[in-house]
Amino acid sequence: MSATAGQAQSDRSLADRLGFKPGQVVQEFGFDDDVDEQLRASIAEVTGEELVDEDDDAIVDAALLWWRSDEEDDLTDVLVDVLGSVEGGGVILVLTPKAGRDGHVPPNEVAEAATTAGLSQTSAVSAGTDWSGTRLVTPKVKH
Numbered sequence: 001m002s003a004t005a006g007q008a009q010s011d012r013s014l015a016d017r018l019g020f021k022p023g024q025v026v027q028e029f030g031f032d033d034d035v036d037e038q039l040r041a042s043i044a045e046v047t048g049e050e051l052v053d054e055d056d057d058a059i060v061d062a063a064l065l066w067w068r069s070d071e072e073d074d075l076t077d078v079l080v081d082v083l084g085s086v087e088g089g090g091v092i093l094v095l096t097p098k099a100g101r102d103g104h105v106p107p108n109e110v111a112e113a114a115t116t117a118g119l120s121q122t123s124a125v126s127a128g129t130d131w132s133g134t135r136l137v138t139p140k141v142k143h
Helices: 002-015 037-049 073-082 107-116
Strands: 025-031 059-067 086-097 120-127 131-137
Touching: 002 037, 025 037, 025 073, 059 073, 073 086, 073 107, 086 107, 107 120, 107 131
Parallel strands: 025 059, 059 086
Antiparallel strands: 086 131, 120 131
């Protein structure tokens, strides 16, 4: 196996491990020049779809939220806004810089904001070299 094929398999495994599935539409919030491009590419590879920009008003299956300690907005308010874009039962992955990195956000801050926004935390994962992920699920809509 070539190094490139091995890297692609590794990237695919990360996106799979984070719970992304083929055909999902994923919207990205908080994009900046510090995001993990390998993670972004692996999600696009697994889903077969390009990530949707935060300015798009589509309803999506899942969302990525890149969040840093120096953000001007309140995390709870942003989660409520993101929630409006994600289909009931969908996933929001909050990505924060790992401990010791610039912009680190303590996990309890993410958990508190999620609870206040009406979301449930399902897992915390390593999402690459510099980022930690907190997987949140949205309430299912009863028909």
